[in-house]
Amino acid sequence: MTAAAQPLDTTQRERAAFAAVELARHPDRPRALAVIAGAFSDFTELHGDRLFGDDPAVVGGPARLGERWVMVVAQEKGVDADTRAMRNFGMPHPEGYRKAMRLMRLAERFHLPLVCLVDTPAAHPGVGAEERGQAWAIAASLAVMLELRVPTVAAVLSEGGSGGALALAMADRVLALENAIYTVAPPETCAAILYRDAAQKGRAAAAMRPGVDTAHLLGLVDELVPEPAPGAHAHRAVAIAGLRGALERHLDALQRVPIDDLLSTRRQRYRNADA
Amino acid sequence: MGRHRPGVGAGSTRGDAGRVTFGPSSPPVTAGLRARGGNGGGDAQRGMAQLPAPGPRLRPLAGPGAAECPGCGRRVASARWEAALRVCPLCGHHARVPAWARAVQLADDGTLEPLHWEVADRDPLGFDDGVPYPARVRAARSATGADEAVVVGRAELEGLPVVLASMEFGFLGGSLGSAAGEVFARGCELAVAERRALVSVCISGGARMQEGIAALAQMARCTAGTTQVAAAGLPYLSLLADPCFGGVTASFATQADVILAEPRARIGFAGGRVIEQATHQSLPEGFQTAEFLVDRGMIDCVVPRPELRATLGRLLRALSASRRHDGTQA
Numbered sequence: 001m002t003a004a005a006q007p008l009d010t011t012q013r014e015r016a017a018f019a020a021v022e023l024a025r026h027p028d029r030p031r032a033l034a035v036i037a038g039a040f041s042d043f044t045e046l047h048g049d050r051l052f053g054d055d056p057a058v059v060g061g062p063a064r065l066g067e068r069w070v071m072v073v074a075q076e077k078g079v080d081a082d083t084r085a086m087r088n089f090g091m092p093h094p095e096g097y098r099k100a101m102r103l104m105r106l107a108e109r110f111h112l113p114l115v116c117l118v119d120t121p122a123a124h125p126g127v128g129a130e131e132r133g134q135a136w137a138i139a140a141s142l143a144v145m146l147e148l149r150v151p152t153v154a155a156v157l158s159e160g161g162s163g164g165a166l167a168l169a170m171a172d173r174v175l176a177l178e179n180a181i182y183t184v185a186p187p188e189t190c191a192a193i194l195y196r197d198a199a200q201k202g203r204a205a206a207a208m209r210p211g212v213d214t215a216h217l218l219g220l221v222d223e224l225v226p227e228p229a230p231g232a233h234a235h236r237a238v239a240i241a242g243l244r245g246a247l248e249r250h251l252d253a254l255q256r257v258p259i260d261d262l263l264s265t266r267r268q269r270y271r272n273a274d275a
Numbered sequence: 276m277g278r279h280r281p282g283v284g285a286g287s288t289r290g291d292a293g294r295v296t297f298g299p300s301s302p303p304v305t306a307g308l309r310a311r312g313g314n315g316g317g318d319a320q321r322g323m324a325q326l327p328a329p330g331p332r333l334r335p336l337a338g339p340g341a342a343e344c345p346g347c348g349r350r351v352a353s354a355r356w357e358a359a360l361r362v363c364p365l366c367g368h369h370a371r372v373p374a375w376a377r378a379v380q381l382a383d384d385g386t387l388e389p390l391h392w393e394v395a396d397r398d399p400l401g402f403d404d405g406v407p408y409p410a411r412v413r414a415a416r417s418a419t420g421a422d423e424a425v426v427v428g429r430a431e432l433e434g435l436p437v438v439l440a441s442m443e444f445g446f447l448g449g450s451l452g453s454a455a456g457e458v459f460a461r462g463c464e465l466a467v468a469e470r471r472a473l474v475s476v477c478i479s480g481g482a483r484m485q486e487g488i489a490a491l492a493q494m495a496r497c498t499a500g501t502t503q504v505a506a507a508g509l510p511y512l513s514l515l516a517d518p519c520f521g522g523v524t525a526s527f528a529t530q531a532d533v534i535l536a537e538p539r540a541r542i543g544f545a546g547g548r549v550i551e552q553a554t555h556q557s558l559p560e561g562f563q564t565a566e567f568l569v570d571r572g573m574i575d576c577v578v579p580r581p582e583l584r585a586t587l588g589r590l591l592r593a594l595s596a597s598r599r600h601d602g603t604q605a
Contacts, residue, residue, distance in 0.1 A: 125553045126554045126556060127550065127556050127559065130544060130563055133529075134543075135525040135544040136525075136529045138525040142494060142495060142526060142530075143505075146498055147502060162482075163521070163526070166491055166495060167525075170498070182488055182491075183487070184482045184484060184486075184487055184488055184490045185482070189549065193484050198552070207487075208400065208487045210487075210488075214399075214487065215488045218488060218489055270495040270496060270498065273456075273493065274493075
């Protein structure tokens with residue numbers, strides 16, 4: 001189909017679809033460290049994958065959520081030009097996923113429930129990431145999350161993009177702030193793959209329906225956490241408080257279930273993913 | 276997939292344009308396409324919709340009985356081409372092998388039993404980029420003779436029982452969508468139920484964009500499959516062939532106990548073009564090839580195709596040996 005053959009409302013639809021992507025990418029939305037500071041207490045950041053280095057795009061460590069100790073593992077995008085560059089815009093390298101897995105294992109060893117804050121456009125596409133096994137690290141993280149013997153909750157803050165997001169999101173419960181997106185790949189990448197033109201990101205956004213409501217309909221997200229209008233970027237503290245309440249509620253429910261039951265439910269859920 | 280192919284007996288499929296049409300209880304396919312002196316019996320062409328059937332050995336190097344090497348562009352007689360497992364005898368290029376042809380290459384003669392499960396096609400987004408997505412799936416199905424981008428069969432490999440999960444690059448770039456993920460997961464469950472090793476041949480561009488977030492979920496579904504195989508103590512060997520990228524490399528392709536790759540196969544997470552655009556980095560020599568990755572410790576070994584069966588067989592024997600202690604081995 002040529003562009004000329006498309007009716008005008010297609011363009012409007014694409015513009016609206018991409019506006020939703022831009023809302024999810026709003027620079028003032030609450031970032032992972034802000035959520036950790038606002039909703040958790042007694043956080044101690046633990047660094048490094050014990051193999052290669054420390055990836056600033058992934059932060060994590062033990063913290064308290066209310067009275068309960070948990071392990072937090074999060075993708076951090078940064079809040080200004082400097083921190084965004086330092087955090088690589090929340091795009092982890094393999095060492096970030098390997099640090100995440102190390103902390104998951106630590107949580108398992110000491111029976112700490114796992115809370116993952118997902119906030120990445122994608123795993124980093126780069127030479128070093130490929131050399132050090134980006135795909136291997138993500139694949140391993142999927143397997144670790146599926147079999148981790150503690151209750152697990154993940155929350156998508158702004159963007160959950162590609163396997164780079166799923167690596168921290170294969171949890172017992174998956175929440176998402178309601179204006180977030182959760183996609184198989186960023187719309188620009190989808191456009192490059194589908195139409196061989198990254199500039200057709202609006203068309204890709206309209207076709208892919210990246211909003212978390214799609215993932216919710218398909219059962220990959222369990223609950224959409226409401227944001228105060230016009231969005232979490234305008235009222236960060238309110239949005240964080242809402243998320244905290246949802247996290248506590250789900251952890252309360254999960255911690256009442258024997259771990260073997262939790263694991264068989266989790267395995268069944270992902271075995272039948274999207275069915 | 277949603278439709279059931281009428282079961283066709285082994286005799287009547289001879290010359291059936293290469294379609295593999297057996298149900299689970301049908302007689303096994305006879306393989307004959309190997310370098311080990313197989314003379315390409317009539318049954319051998321099943322599953323080979325892509326290329327002309329192997330003909331007499333001394334066909335002239337031109338015309339319909341020849342294949343053109345994608346590596347050097349020279350023409351090779353079909354019989355010689357197939358006997359060499361589609362490795363160019365002139366330049367050594369490992370040409371891409373369709374899913375069922377690969378399964379025939381790997382299975383012991385006469386042991387491959389293709390499985391055609393009833394798996395529903397999904398179109399969760401109602402995707403249409405000028406051609407509706409379900410029409411693209413149907414076209415891919417008839418062009419390749421594969422039900423989906425992953426096909427599964429029972430077989431024996433050097434005498435050991437295996438489940439073969441083989442990917443079809445001609446099926447929308449070997450992309451991983453809902454139906455393909457379901458087939459792979461069932462293959463894993465079959466391996467567990469029958470205590471067979473799992474052998475996968477991974478050739479894929481990654482997740483199937485046309486299914487959006489549902490395609491991403493397939494990485495989880497396939498992981499649920501491989502973890503069951505691992506938990507059952509069964510070996511899982513994975514072969515990465517050209518190309519293997521994205522959500523396939525980042526899930527079941529690299530969750531194996533042993534990861535093999537074919538010479539010069541391009542393997543990675545993000546494609547080279549995406550990396551150049553995203554980072555403006557220049558790519559090092561040989562970037563993302565099998566050899567590059569074995570040097571960096573990501574792949575166990577690079578195995579030329581003629582040595583593949585022997586290598587897989589040796590590894591399966593090694594990894595199966597310990598089961599003799601607990602008496603579970605048949």
